[in-house]
Amino acid sequence: MSTGDVITSVLNLLAGIGIFLVACSLMSSNLETLSSSKLRGLFSKASKNKLVGVGIGTVGTAAIQSSGATTVMVIGFVNAGIMGLEQAATIIYGANIGTTVTGQMVAFGMSGNSGVSSTVIFSALAGVGGFVTLFAKKDVTKHIGGILSGFGMLFAALSMMSHAMNSFAKLDSVKNFLASINSTILLILIGAILTAIVQSSSVMTSVAITMVVAGLISLNQGIYLTMGSNIGSCVVALLAGLSSSKSARRTSFIHLFFNVSGVILFAIVGTILDAVSDGSYGYGGLFGRIFVGSPQIQLAMFHTVFNVITVILMLPLTGLLIKLVMKLVPETADENNKDDFRLKFVDENMLKTPPIAVAQVKNEIVHMSGLAMKNFNMSLKMISNLDFSTEEEFQRTEKEINFINKNLVKFVVELSRLPLSEADYRYLSTTFHTISDIERVGDYAENILEYATVLKNDGNGFSTSAVSEIEYVKEKVNELYENVIKAYVDGDKEAYEKADAIENKIDKITDRMAGNHITRLNEGICTPIVGAQYMSLASNTERVGDHLFNICKAVKSSIYM
Numbered sequence: 001m002s003t004g005d006v007i008t009s010v011l012n013l014l015a016g017i018g019i020f021l022v023a024c025s026l027m028s029s030n031l032e033t034l035s036s037s038k039l040r041g042l043f044s045k046a047s048k049n050k051l052v053g054v055g056i057g058t059v060g061t062a063a064i065q066s067s068g069a070t071t072v073m074v075i076g077f078v079n080a081g082i083m084g085l086e087q088a089a090t091i092i093y094g095a096n097i098g099t100t101v102t103g104q105m106v107a108f109g110m111s112g113n114s115g116v117s118s119t120v121i122f123s124a125l126a127g128v129g130g131f132v133t134l135f136a137k138k139d140v141t142k143h144i145g146g147i148l149s150g151f152g153m154l155f156a157a158l159s160m161m162s163h164a165m166n167s168f169a170k171l172d173s174v175k176n177f178l179a180s181i182n183s184t185i186l187l188i189l190i191g192a193i194l195t196a197i198v199q200s201s202s203v204m205t206s207v208a209i210t211m212v213v214a215g216l217i218s219l220n221q222g223i224y225l226t227m228g229s230n231i232g233s234c235v236v237a238l239l240a241g242l243s244s245s246k247s248a249r250r251t252s253f254i255h256l257f258f259n260v261s262g263v264i265l266f267a268i269v270g271t272i273l274d275a276v277s278d279g280s281y282g283y284g285g286l287f288g289r290i291f292v293g294s295p296q297i298q299l300a301m302f303h304t305v306f307n308v309i310t311v312i313l314m315l316p317l318t319g320l321l322i323k324l325v326m327k328l329v330p331e332t333a334d335e336n337n338k339d340d341f342r343l344k345f346v347d348e349n350m351l352k353t354p355p356i357a358v359a360q361v362k363n364e365i366v367h368m369s370g371l372a373m374k375n376f377n378m379s380l381k382m383i384s385n386l387d388f389s390t391e392e393e394f395q396r397t398e399k400e401i402n403f404i405n406k407n408l409v410k411f412v413v414e415l416s417r418l419p420l421s422e423a424d425y426r427y428l429s430t431t432f433h434t435i436s437d438i439e440r441v442g443d444y445a446e447n448i449l450e451y452a453t454v455l456k457n458d459g460n461g462f463s464t465s466a467v468s469e470i471e472y473v474k475e476k477v478n479e480l481y482e483n484v485i486k487a488y489v490d491g492d493k494e495a496y497e498k499a500d501a502i503e504n505k506i507d508k509i510t511d512r513m514a515g516n517h518i519t520r521l522n523e524g525i526c527t528p529i530v531g532a533q534y535m536s537l538a539s540n541t542e543r544v545g546d547h548l549f550n551i552c553k554a555v556k557s558s559i560y561m
Contacts, residue, residue, distance in 0.1 A: 009167040016160030019153055020203050024102070027150030029419050030143045031064050033355060050090045050315055057094020067099035068199065069352045071237040071255055076349035078251045085322050088251045092258065093311045096230070100304040102202040103226075106209055107300035109155050110162070119155050119162075126152025139422045161207060165214035178217050184224055184267055191228020196235040204229035205303055212295045220274075220284035222299045227266060227306065230259045248349070250325040257321060262310030341403040346411050354418040358427065361412060365434055366485060368404045369551065371397050372441040373481050376544060379445040380474050383452035383537060384467045394449060401442040408435055430554040437547040437554075444540040444547075451533040460530045463520060473509050473541055476502060480548055487552040496552050503549040510542035 061070045074091050077083035083091075109122050129148030136142045168174045181187060195204040205226050212222040234256040266283075274282040287298040314321070345363040350356060378394050381387070409432065416428050455461055462470070480502040486495035517534050520526045526534070 005167060006171075009164045012160050012167075013164035016157045016164060017198065017203060017207070018157075019160065020157035020206060021198065021200060023150045023153035023157055024200060024202055025150075026153065027147055028064050028069060029354075030146035030150065033143050033419055033421050033424075050086075050318065053087055053090025054094040054097070054311060054315070057091035057096075058098040059094075060091070061095040061098025062101045063098075064353070067095040067201065067233060068237070070095040070098070071252075072349045073353040073356055075237060075248045075251045076347035076352075078247045085247065085250055085254065085325070086318060089254045089258070089318050089321065090315070092251070092255050093314065096259070096307045097304070097311060099201060099233075100300070100307055103205045103209065103300040103303045105154075106158060106206045107294075107296040109158065110209070110213060110296045119159050122155035123152050123159060125149070126156055128152065143421075158206060158210065161210045162214065165210045165216055169214045169216050175216060178211075178221070181221065184271055187221055187224035188228035188231070188263060188267060191225035192232040193228075194225075195229040195232025197232075199233075199235060201229040201233035204232065205299075209296045209299050212299055218284060219288055219295055219298055220282060222295075223270075223283045223287075223302050224267070226299065226303050227263045230307075231256075231263055234259055246329050248347075250322075250329050253325045253328060254321055257324065258310070258314055261314060262306065265310070265313070266306055341400050343404060343407055343411065346408070348411070348414075351414060351418065354415060354420050355424065357411075357415050358420065358424045361408070361415065361428070361431060362489065364404065364408055365431065365438065365551075366489060368401060368408070368435070369438045369441070369481070369485065369548075371401050371404070372438050372445065373478070375401070375442055375445040376448075376477070377474065379448035379452065380470055383448055383455065383533075384462065384470050386452060386456050386461050388452070388456070391449070394445075398442055398446060401439060405435055405439045427555060433554050434551050437550045440547045441544050444544050447540050448537055451536055455530065455533055458529050460527060462530065462534060463525050465516070466520070466526070466534055469509075469513050469516065470537070473506065473513065473538075476506050476509060477541065477545055477548070480506060480545055484548050484552045488555060499549055499552055503545050506545040507542055510538045510545075513538040 057070060057074075061067045064070065071092055074083065074088045074095075078085065078088050109119050125148045129145045129150070129152055132145030132148060133142050134145075136145055181190070191204055191208070194207075195201050198204065208217070208222040208225045208229075211217045212219055217225075234252070237252040237255045270283050273286075277285070283302060284298075287302050288295075291297045291301060343364055344367050345360045346357060350360055375394055375397050378390050378397075382390065382394075412428055412431050412435075416425070420428070480499055483495045483499040483502065486492045487499055514535060517526070517531055517538070520531070
C-alpha cells in the first residue's frame with residue numbers, strides 16, 4: 001500500500017467512527033421521543049425488587065440504544081431524591097446488558113454470504129429513512145424515518161470501518177504490531193481509554209468486531225478490548241456524578257465498581273484458562289468452537305454473556321457495593337442543610353433523556369404547587385388565630401417556592417430546545433404560565449400573612465363568624481386544589497369539570513364574605529381596620545382559586561385534544 005492508501009484508510013476509519021456516533025445519537029433521540037410514554041411508564045415502575053430493576057435497565061437501554069443515557073438518567077433520579085441507591089444499582093446492571101444489543105445488531109448485519117451483502121442492504125435504510133423524514137407530515141412518521149436513517153447510517157459506518165480495517169490487514173507491519181499487543185492488562189487499558197475518548201462502548205465494540213473480522217487482531221484480543229470498553233463507558237456517568245449531589249456521585253461509583261469488578265474477575269479467569277490450556281480453552285477458543293466461522297458473532301456473544309454473568313454474580317453483592325460507596329463518599333453534617341434548596345424531581349443530567357425529563361417537570365410542578373398550598377393554609381391559620389409559631393417555616397417555604405420558580409423555568413427553557421414529540425412541546429409551552437400561577441398563589445399567601453401582622457400590631461382579630469367563613473372557603477380551595485391536580489396529572493376530565501364548578505362556587509363564597517363583612521361593620525362587630533384586612537383576604541382567596549384553576553385550564557387542550 002502506498003502512503004496515500006494508508007492516509008485514505010485512516011480517514012475512512014475516522015469517518016466511519018464519526019458516522020457511527022451520529023447514527024447512534026440519531027437512533028437514540030428518535031427512539032426516546034417515539035417511546036416517551038412507554039419509557040415514562042417503565043421507569044416509574046422501578047421498585048426495590050432487584051430483578052425488576054435489572055429488567056427495566058435492560059429494556060430501557062435496548063429501547064433507546066444508549067447505556068450512557070440510561071445511567072446518566074438514573075444519576076439524575078438519585079440526585080433528585082426520587083430513586084434510592086439500590087434501585088439505581090440494579091437499573092445500571094440492566095443497562096450493561098441492554099447495551100450489548102448494538103453489538104448483536106452489528107454482528108448480525110455483518111453476517112451472511114449472499115450475493116448482496118446484508119451490510120449494504122441495511123445501509124440502504126439510511127436513504128429510505130431520509131426520504132420518509134423529508135416527505136412525512138406526521139411527527140411519528142418523521143421519528144420512524146429518523147430511526148431508519150440512524151440504523152442505516154450505523155451499517156454504512158460499519159462498511160467504511162471494515163474497508164479501512166481490510167486495508168490495514170494488508171500491511172504486515174500493522175498486523176505484526178497489533179499481534180505484539182498480547183498483554184491482557186494492556187488490551188483492557190487500550191479498550192478503556194479509547195472508549196473514554198469516544199464516550200461510547202458501542203463504537204469500541206463495533207470497531208473491535210470489524211478488526212477481528214478483518215483479521216487484524218485475534219478473537220481473544222477483541223474480547224479484552226471489549227472488556228476494557230465496559231470500564232471506559234463509566235466516564236460519562238462519572239462526569240455526570242461529579243457535578244451532582246453526593247448520592248449521584250455514589251451512583252456513578254457503583255457503575256464504575258460494578259464494571260471494574262466484572263472485568264477483573266473475567267480477566268483473572270481468562271488468564272488462568274489461557275495458561276492451563278495454552279489458549280485452546282480460553283475465551284477465544286471456547287467461543288470459537290461454539291460459533292464456528294463467525295468471528296463477529298463470537299465477539300458479540302461474548303460481550304452479552306460477559307455482562308449477563310457479571311450481573312448474576314454482582315446482584316447478591318449489591319448491599320456490600322452500596323456500603324463501599326457510602327464509605328467512599330460519606331455523609332457530612334452539612335449534607336442536608338435546611339437552606340440548601342434544590343429541584344426535587346429534575347436534574348440537568350435528565351436533559352440526556354428529554355421524554356423522561358418532561359414527565360419529571362410535571363412532578364416538580366406538582367411539588368411546587370403543594371408548597372404554595374402549604375403556605376396558603378398556614379397563612380389562613382395565622383390570620384384566623386393570630387398564632388405566628390409557623391412563620392419561620394412559612395418564610396423558608398416561600399424562599400423554596402421562589403427558588404423552584406427561577407430554576408425550573410431555566411430547566412424548561414433548556415428542555416424545550418431538545419428533540420421532543422409534538423405533545424411534549426405543547427405541554428412544555430403551558431408550563432411557563434403554570435409555574436407563574438403557582439408562584440402567584442405563594443405571593444397571595446404572603447399578602448395574607450401581612451394582613452395577619454397588621455391585625456396583630458393593631459391588637460384586633462376576626463370575629464367568630466368571620467373565622468368560620470375563612471375555614472369554609474379554605475376547605476373549598478383545598479377541594480379545588482385536589483381536583484386541579486388530579487386533572488393536571490391524570491388528564492381526568494371529570495376532575496376538571498369538578499374543579500370548574502368549585503372555582504365558580506369560591507367566587508360566590510368570597511362575594512358573600514364581602515357582603516357579610518359590610519353587615520358586621522354596620523353592626524359594629526368589627527372595626528374598619530379589621531374589615532379592610534378581611535376584604536383583602538377575601539379578594540386574595542378568590543384570586544388563589546383563579547390561579548389554581550388556571551393550572552388545569554392551561555393544559556386542557558393538550559389533555560383532551
